[in-house]
Amino acid sequence: MSGGAGRRRLVLHVDLNNTVVAADAMSGQGPRAALNTFLSTVTWGRAGAAGEWQWASDRPSLRPPCPDALSYYSRHGRDPAFTEAGPGRCFGGLHAHHLQLLEWPGRQHDVFSVQGEPSKRYHLILPAFFRLLDTLHREGRAFAVVFRTFGTDLPRALRAVSCALAGQHPQFPALRDVALPVDLTPGQIRCSKREVVLTRGAERLATREDGRKLYDYFSSFEGIGGFQDHFDWWARNQFSSRGGKPLWIDPHDPGVHHIFIDDNIRLDDADTIVHPQTDLLEAIADEDYFLHCVRRCEENYDRYLARTEKDTPSPQWDGQ
Template identity: 75%
Template structure:
């Protein structure tokens, strides 16, 4: 008789919004074209030449350096909303055009799910791949929750769009109405200081001051979809390093929950990344979560 398959862990997906789930940023006024240019700046690799001129080391974008000594354009010059319109960014212009076309909304614009971008064209507010992800997790009968984590101002709009999609209103994903996922439309806040991290959402108030595990337990028991605005000023005060980034609590001994963070600003360099992982250790005599 074969042994029973182990239960799959609950997935808690922490998802950034701007330039990750949505190709726009209302706070900076960037549309899809500018947002896509900003992303390409961090995925295009080169190095300064002998006279200080920029030289490309690869004509293919990637998240990891293609060779030793390669640095991305973003680390040298920052994000450029017109990157592929400049002479230096010309090698990536056709790539930008192609992916911008993939983001175009087909058919009559939708007041909830499409957004007007450059040249009066309309684009998807949220990447269709997100809705494919929801359908796939539902089809595979996974136990999961989605937590939007953003520094920006688009969270209420995104929560409303997801709510409408799960009611079956998205013309490309009508089957989403079959998902029984609650959406909390109230946007929460996470604020950080040297003493504590505080989460507020409606009547909910959770702090790490007395117990560092409280926020881990809160997110591990999260149901459905909801979101929080993280503390951008705290990140800036910490020189945009991981020390001031969006906090993510991890318990390596918990076999029941798997937290995953997806953000376009996650980098391998701790001095320039947006997530602050915080590992939780077992207290003396504390049993392993999930039964050992």
């Protein structure tokens, strides 16, 4: 990592469902179903001559293994029982392995774990997220975390993080030393053709008044908080990036780096300053996964800034 990246303040915009939370309260999916659903989006095949499904690869991947491959989800829809019947059964061992990694160890904890099968409980928030907080703190980094979700898990996730930073997480007791305030008040971001409006408690900002205000707001964000993004607006825009979660950046601001980590980012540009789609399987299996995501984004951003410095004669506001 370059010296510039090491000094830059990080603002981490982090999705919840299928990113740091392997469950979805809005759809009623627990970890078993959520993991099945995710697997249906990262396994690839095609329809045979008689219409039967044929796998193009026996390994999940974020990108198609060949040009004509389709994800099982794109052809058949999300399947919360994907590995339990039909073509997805061949991925049953992979599902079982990662579900086991998700199991909550030791005594039941109602804040940090969620109920699965009658005798099983699972991590609510992946350990890799708490490892990220702990590592950034130990490295002396200045950072903030903004949860950004279309779902309804925000209050529970904020409470879990607050308890973890109070030293209550049995696997990460050192988080009590992370002096980050947690605002338990969920905010909202609502979009329209005219403007984007952010509200949280008594706070209200709108892009119609001044788009720069939203950038300044998030750039100076303190601690950990969260916002529910506008799912209906995304749906009205055919679930495209035009209706997705807005992110304001200013590449001419040398002091702040905004990073978005989300399972539903799909970009083809290898040099994107936004980390590509989160791999839930790797995030479950590797506690350093999100740290690697941040490192990669910082390296990409350094390269991006180095290129733009040659081409930009004077600073200007880039906006959303």
